[in-house]
Amino acid sequence: MTLVLGVDGGGTKTHALVVSETGEILGSGTSGASNWEDVGLEAAGAALRSAVHEAFGQAEVEGPSVAASVFGLAGLDWEADRMRLSAVPDVLDIGGPSKVLNDSFVALRAGTNDPWGIVVIAGSGSVAAGRNRAGEVFRTLGMGPLYGDFGSATDISEEGVRAVAEAYTGKGPSTALSEVMREASGVSSIDKLLEDLGRERLDETVFAPLVVRTAEQGDVVARSILESAGRSLGENAALVIRKLGMEDEGFELVLSGGLFRAATRILRSTVAEVVRGLAPGARPVRLETPPVVGACLLALEIAGLETNVDLHGRIAAAAISAFHFEAPP
Amino acid sequence: MTVVLGVDGGGTKTHALLVDSDGRILGGSVNGPSNWEVVGIGGTGAALRVAVMAALDAAGLTPDEVEASAFGLAGVDWPSDVGRLAFAIDPLGLGGPRSVVNDSFVALRAGVSGSSGVVVIAGTGSVAAGRNLDGETYRTLGLGSLYGDFGSANDVSVESIRAIADAYTGRGPATQLVELMCAHLGCRTIDEVLERASRREHGGRIEDEVENFAPVVIRAANAGDLVARDILERAGAGLGESATLVIRKLRMVDLEFEVVLSGGLVTGASRFVSDPFEVAVRKAAPRARFVHLDVPPAVGAALMALELLGAEPGSQIRSRMRREAKATLPMDGSAPFQAKQESEAR
Numbered sequence: 001m002t003l004v005l006g007v008d009g010g011g012t013k014t015h016a017l018v019v020s021e022t023g024e025i026l027g028s029g030t031s032g033a034s035n036w037e038d039v040g041l042e043a044a045g046a047a048l049r050s051a052v053h054e055a056f057g058q059a060e061v062e063g064p065s066v067a068a069s070v071f072g073l074a075g076l077d078w079e080a081d082r083m084r085l086s087a088v089p090d091v092l093d094i095g096g097p098s099k100v101l102n103d104s105f106v107a108l109r110a111g112t113n114d115p116w117g118i119v120v121i122a123g124s125g126s127v128a129a130g131r132n133r134a135g136e137v138f139r140t141l142g143m144g145p146l147y148g149d150f151g152s153a154t155d156i157s158e159e160g161v162r163a164v165a166e167a168y169t170g171k172g173p174s175t176a177l178s179e180v181m182r183e184a185s186g187v188s189s190i191d192k193l194l195e196d197l198g199r200e201r202l203d204e205t206v207f208a209p210l211v212v213r214t215a216e217q218g219d220v221v222a223r224s225i226l227e228s229a230g231r232s233l234g235e236n237a238a239l240v241i242r243k244l245g246m247e248d249e250g251f252e253l254v255l256s257g258g259l260f261r262a263a264t265r266i267l268r269s270t271v272a273e274v275v276r277g278l279a280p281g282a283r284p285v286r287l288e289t290p291p292v293v294g295a296c297l298l299a300l301e302i303a304g305l306e307t308n309v310d311l312h313g314r315i316a317a318a319a320i321s322a323f324h325f326e327a328p329p
Numbered sequence: 330m331t332v333v334l335g336v337d338g339g340g341t342k343t344h345a346l347l348v349d350s351d352g353r354i355l356g357g358s359v360n361g362p363s364n365w366e367v368v369g370i371g372g373t374g375a376a377l378r379v380a381v382m383a384a385l386d387a388a389g390l391t392p393d394e395v396e397a398s399a400f401g402l403a404g405v406d407w408p409s410d411v412g413r414l415a416f417a418i419d420p421l422g423l424g425g426p427r428s429v430v431n432d433s434f435v436a437l438r439a440g441v442s443g444s445s446g447v448v449v450i451a452g453t454g455s456v457a458a459g460r461n462l463d464g465e466t467y468r469t470l471g472l473g474s475l476y477g478d479f480g481s482a483n484d485v486s487v488e489s490i491r492a493i494a495d496a497y498t499g500r501g502p503a504t505q506l507v508e509l510m511c512a513h514l515g516c517r518t519i520d521e522v523l524e525r526a527s528r529r530e531h532g533g534r535i536e537d538e539v540e541n542f543a544p545v546v547i548r549a550a551n552a553g554d555l556v557a558r559d560i561l562e563r564a565g566a567g568l569g570e571s572a573t574l575v576i577r578k579l580r581m582v583d584l585e586f587e588v589v590l591s592g593g594l595v596t597g598a599s600r601f602v603s604d605p606f607e608v609a610v611r612k613a614a615p616r617a618r619f620v621h622l623d624v625p626p627a628v629g630a631a632l633m634a635l636e637l638l639g640a641e642p643g644s645q646i647r648s649r650m651r652r653e654a655k656a657t658l659p660m661d662g663s664a665p666f667q668a669k670q671e672s673e674a675r
Contacts, residue, residue, distance in 0.1 A: 077524075077527075078524050140498055141494060141497075143523075146487055146494070146539075147491065148491060148495050148498055148500050161475055161476070162474075162476065165472070169469055169470060170574060170577075171469075171571075171574050191408065194470065194472075195409065198470070198472045204475070239499065239500050242499075243499060
């Protein structure tokens with residue numbers, strides 16, 4: 001029986017899976033953050049080791065008996081990071097060919113039937129990435145709005161703060177967000193809310209769920225924040241599509257990350273609308289499985305095995321139950 | 330003879346001026362920062378004490394001989410700040426009535442010939458403030474672009490990074506800023522610039538940590554780069570929007586009044602900023618006149634202190650005060666980059 005290892009290491013958690021060529025999950029492991037930029041190289045290595053060992057322990061196999069491995073790692077952004085992180089499989093004593101790549105490509109593969117497609121990730125950060133039929137890849141910088149990626153939960157929260165400030169000064173229209181954010185922050189007035197935000201006694205980055213809820217309740221300002229985030233995410237996907245020459249292709253547009261799982265259609269439909277304007281053959285799909293599934297598929301492929309929709313489905317179903325990946329509302 | 334005290338305290342310096350009712354400067358001093366948000370309220374108390382005592386020593390006066398005082402202080406933003414600052418100022422033992430306002434109103438008073446008008450300050454941060462003929466005042470939050478004030482040197486710096494990132498990914502057009510930023514930061518490639526900038530600090534907002542790239546943007550704009558010009562023009566338009574907000578709030582749209590420009594980004598640093606600024610303001614208030622602040626803002630505090638005593642300083646007194654204050658205090662109301670450019674030229 002051929003076994004492979006897939007790992008998805010991110011800013012909040014690390015998932016590892018040992019799967020067979022038939023899509024059976026033999027072991028799974030979970031640990032904390034492994035983005036080396038946040039926690040440092042040593043702690044990142046420890047988190048990866050812990051998740052991988054847990055998976056190997058359950059599967060009752062040793063690292064060297066694995067036929068191939070793929071690590072999707074957040075924080076693998078630049079050439080210098082490849083040097084930093086390419087030794088990970090060796091250090092963990094994992095056998096066979098291995099590959100380390102940016103985690104967005106693992107999420108992409110988790111959501112597509114084919115090895116190509118486009119992914120938009122919108123969680124606490126945001127990024128767009130893609131791979132074409134020729135195997136060429138492109139990714140936006142994923143370093144926040146300052147570097148061109150606008151549309152994360154952080155951005156939506158900050159736009160909520162801006163809307164409240166502008167309603168307060170009169171620069172912008174009034175919005176239900178003012179009262180909603182005041183109440184959620186437990187302060188007595190909008191003055192006090194802005195004072196505490198401005199002086200960093202309150203966190204500016206936590207209001208995205210409130211913006212979503214207020215938009216769904218019909219507030220025009222909150223709704224326009226989500227629409228502008230959706231447009232920006234869609235434009236980033238469009239940038240990747242143009243770079244990879246995929247305008248005329250049919251492909252899956254994978255929507256991944258907490259924002260796409262939030263209780264609103266506004267973001268998803270805005271992204272889809274913008275992308276379809278450029279690439280009518282794009283098929284939006286929300287990622288309903290843990291992204292580590294993509295790492296397993298990629299590992300099977302570099303082990304020289306065929307992957308198909310059935311195999312993908314089996315791994316996905318097993319991973320959903322292994323990691324308790326709940327269905328969104 | 331009446332003696333009053335005017336103080337202008339900010340995030341980098343504190344100025345104190347002792348003035349008599351004829352506009353003569355009796356003593357002045359320069360000290361370090363007194364913004365309590367920067368140095369803490371204890372630090373503010375200490376900085377104000379040193380500044381005021383030095384000015385009193387220069388004039389040969391004691392605190393109780395001061396008949397009125399006005400303090401324009403950065404960090405006086407919310408109702409809760411008033412009590413906080415009283416705690417720092419009370420121990421000085423000054424005589425007479427006292428007024429404590431946000432420093433933008435002191436810059437306004439220093440720049441206008443009457444007592445009403447609008448001021449726009451665009452240095453590292455930006456703010457717009459105004460006062461109408463009825464004495465009503467209004468001020469934007471001055472907390473940066475997230476809170477509605479766009480157009481500071483910090484915003485220009487952030488936009489310049491965005492522009493080179495967009496040029497790098499292909500989202501935006503090519504720009505000379507790429508090459509100029511590489512040279513400015515001593516990096517060989519744009520990759521290196523972006524990697525370095527992105528790893529400045531984790532957790533916090535990168536936007537708050539950006540160093541001042543406004544001089545680089547101005548250089549590129551002067552060399553004809555359209556992306557750089559667009560950044561500066563948007564900054565100017567943003568400052569114009571903030572000023573317009575103040576003008577509308579104070580119902581000054583149809584009036585003739587002065588708009589005081591202060592801070593390195595608007596005072597002569599680049600027409601690319603001030604032209605769209607003036608266009609935006611004139612659109613809302615066609616009779617607005619633009620003046621550059623060319624005296625230390627502490628002059629405005631001294632004038633406010635005289636007014637606390639019911640005095641109405643005439644133009645002769647005001648011009649003497651301006652002239653003598655310029656000789657007494659360094660004129661550093663500009664953004665840091667302007668001073669740096671000058672020192673490079675020398």
